[in-house]
Amino acid sequence: MTVLILTSEQDVTADMAVVELNAGGIPVLRLDPAELPGGVGVSGEFAHGAFHGHLSVGGRVVSMGGLRSIWVRRPGTPASRASAASAWLTEEATQTLYGMLRCTDARWMNHPDAARQARHKPWQLWLARACGLPVPATLITTFPRVAREFTERYPDLVVKPVSGTHPGDNGLAVPTTRVRPGEDYRDVAHGPTLLQRRIRKTADIRLTCVGERMFAARAASGQDTDATDGIVDVRFSAGAGPWRPVAVPRRIADAVHGYLRRAGLAYGAFDFAEDTDGIWWFLECNQSGQFGFVEIETGQPIARAVAQWLAGEPLGPPLDPGEEGEWTLGGAEHG
Structure with a gap:
């Protein structure tokens, strides 16, 4: 077949x-x-x-x-x-x-119905919190007054697109950027704006899930995360990385499994920001996210895991579930 x-x-x-x-x-x-x-x-x-x-x-x-x-x-x-x-x-x-x-x-x-729903950022944030993942305080609004009030409670914010990058955008992306001091938020009225409390991160985490298998990689934050241009996005940070395998905390693995099950996803690429206390803060889940760059830098056999899921049968010798950075549901706890 x-x-x-x-x-x-x-x-x-x-x-x-x-x-x-x-x-x-x-x-x-x-x-x-x-x-x-x-x-x-x-x-x-x-x-x-x-x-x-x-x-x-x-x-x-x-x-x-x-x-x-x-x-x-x-x-x-x-x-x-x-x-x-x-x-x-x-x-x-x-x-x-x-x-x-x-x-x-x-x-x-993933099934088209599940994939379509999974792209909605507001729903992602709601589901992540419902499944027990830490989620930064977030506001999506078209009301300038509400945005200003949110800033009073959370002075250090980032702004990012609600929709993210769509496959039809030819690779174009809008970077996550710190909000400038003194912003009056008048432009919020022109379109939905996502504001989120900035996590003072020490690293970015990419957790790639294939069926019940999880591959986690960590990239230490570069010196340019507080650059004058305000960009705090690992995709645009020359000083970040390199990506290295990292163990998945059991509580994160359980919560992510619940997320995938409730979302009806067989594949998901989760992005987290790790803070100074080691907490993994959920940022988003891309249901068709890239994994090639992670596999190339870490050596994690993600492509093979995808191929095995698609084949529905083993492809040659079984993968070793015990290597660092991979977590198999039902297996031993990591972290």
Whole structure:
């Protein structure tokens, strides 16, 4: 049976998992919904109480009934590259592709419904707190007066986008930035603004979860976290790092497991800020977050774990669950 990967053509993170799947002899079909119709073809028949669907890409045709799993990695918008692209055609292609795939028995990483909900930052913050994760005081508002009152209670704040980076943004990102002293917050009225108490962090934590497996990495904060430009985002910090494996505290592992279960996610990349007391403060969970940079720097076999989940069976010798930085639910406590 075949693993279907929905992602863009240039996706190094997906490439790493494909290498593992190929090495394990697992058939893989990789396509970008942006190429439907054109480079990607789809057909489905509903007759006599049965559904028979097929996908084609590069001259290769695969039965949807033969899909073992579907990895919704970083897919493009359906029909966005069509010769006669339009909002109508995108809606038609989206409903066709994802509607047919929902008719299969394949496992999802992650299911489109769960993935759509998981992108909502307000819901993430609520769920993280409900599951027992420490969450910094946060305000999302369009009222300047409310923002000013929040500042009086929490003078040291950062501002960040509510939506984060979407797969269709071509890698563009807005960095988390400290709020300047004396800010009057008039601009808050022009759009929802997320303000959050700044954590005086000693390190950034990336916790990558694949099924019940957890891989944690830590990057010590660089000297530029208090730079004059106000940027306190590890993605833009030249002095941060390098990433190193770190043990996962049991209370964090239990809370994250609850988060994934309630969110219906098979994969999640969690970002935490570690403070001077060693507390991991939840910042966000990216349901399709990158893991390649962590694996390259730490050597943690995340791509292999993803491949094994998608395959639904072992790929060669089993991974060692005891290495530092990895936590397997039901296993021994770390930290």
